[in-house]
Amino acid sequence: MRISYRIIQNSKKIDPLLPFMLPQCRTIQHANQELIWLKNHFQNSKSKLLKAVLQRYNGKPLQYILETQPFGDDLTIKCKLNVLIPRWETDDICNYINTKILKNYARTDKKVKIIDLCSGSGCVSLALKEKNPTFEIVGVDISDDCIQLATENKILNHLQDVQYIQGNVLRPSSSLMNVLTSEKDAKRVDMIVSNPPYVLHSTLPQLNVSVKKYEPSLALFGNLQFYENFVNVWSNHCDSFFYELGEEEQYLCVQNNLDSNVWSVFKWMDGNDKLRGVYGYRKNSNISKMFNI
Numbered sequence: 385m386r387i388s389y390r391i392i393q394n395s396k397k398i399d400p401l402l403p404f405m406l407p408q409c410r411t412i413q414h415a416n417q418e419l420i421w422l423k424n425h426f427q428n429s430k431s432k433l434l435k436a437v438l439q440r441y442n443g444k445p446l447q448y449i450l451e452t453q454p455f456g457d458d459l460t461i462k463c464k465l466n467v468l469i470p471r472w473e474t475d476d477i478c479n480y481i482n483t484k485i486l487k488n489y490a491r492t493d494k495k496v497k498i499i500d501l502c503s504g505s506g507c508v509s510l511a512l513k514e515k516n517p518t519f520e521i522v523g524v525d526i527s528d529d530c531i532q533l534a535t536e537n538k539i540l541n542h543l544q545d546v547q548y549i550q551g552n553v554l555r556p557s558s559s560l561m562n563v564l565t566s567e568k569d570a571k572r573v574d575m576i577v578s579n580p581p582y583v584l585h586s587t588l589p590q591l592n593v594s595v596k597k598y599e600p601s602l603a604l605f606g607n608l609q610f611y612e613n614f615v616n617v618w619s620n621h622c623d624s625f626f627y628e629l630g631e632e633e634q635y636l637c638v639q640n641n642l643d644s645n646v647w648s649v650f651k652w653m654d655g656n657d658k659l660r661g662v663y664g665y666r667k668n669s670n671i672s673k674m675f676n677i
């Protein structure tokens with residue numbers, strides 16, 4: 385990366401480790417901030433700090449080096465290889481679900497049950513639990529590493545009544561379905577939330593090197609399969625839903641294929657005004673009266 389003359393003239397003031405941060409961070413400000421975090425974290429060991437800076441130079445994500453990511457209001461989510469690092473867009477979605485949708489449930493005495501499909505590190509289910517301690521929440525993920533880390537994250541954040549089950553969302557076994565929905569009216573839970581793999585393989589060249597090199601492809605790549613699966617399978621088992629997505633086609637897959645006599649469906653835009661979610665509710669359900677959005 386080229387830098388300005390002014391910065392070169394002031395180079396005596398520059399920390400010698402800073403240039404190693406630049407390839408991944410891109411701006412001096414961002415590089416400085418990350419270097420401060422690394423120095424704070426490894427303040428007792430210069431050799432560990434140097435190792436961490438070199439790892440960062442080679443593209444290892446900061447969260448895998450520091451092993452945590454703050455999430456929600458006050459959560460610390462442990463981050464490990466083979467499990468997706470929680471993203472800011474997902475954090476925004478959890479905040480929206482908590483403040484605009486679930487707050488209506490929180491006002492009732494109803495025993496609310498939520499399923500988090502593709503639960504990964506557990507960040508989504510734990511962010512919902514953090515604000516709704518009486519709700520029952522179950523996360524499902526196909527990866528054993530995810531189930532183990534999500535369980536660790538639940539304990540780390542002192543949250544109870546969140547369960548993580550290993551299972552295939554695209555081909556759920558009857559025993560998984562039973563555990564998830566059996567005791568509910570009409571076998572429907574109140575809400576299904578999901579951040580499924582939705583990055584198109586065709587966008588691989590545009591992905592950041594550290595994402596490509598370090599984050600699990602099982603968590604990243606998908607197209608319509610999880611949205612079709614929601615329409616065909618999971619929509620029969622919930623009164624409302626929120627799915628994160630990255631493409632208009634994924635939104636249309638849900639919007640065009642759910643029966644419009646039964647469902648109200650909406651778009652959700654992220655903080656960069658990019659389409660990032662689809663959500664909705666059954667028109668005849670109790671939650672429809674609560675959707676005061």
Ligand SMILES: C[S@@+](CC[C@H](N)C(=O)[O-])C[C@H]1O[C@@H](n2cnc3c(N)ncnc32)[C@H](O)[C@@H]1O
Pocket residue numbers: 467468469470471474501502503504505506507508524525526527530551552553554555579580581582602603604
């Ligand atoms: C985009 S990540 C989301 C993780 C987490 N919810 C978050 O927001 O950070 C998608 C997750 O889906 C899981 N996954 C992929 N295919 C799956 C399948 N067929 N059934 C269940 N989980 C699956 C991956 O292991 C990964 O944890």
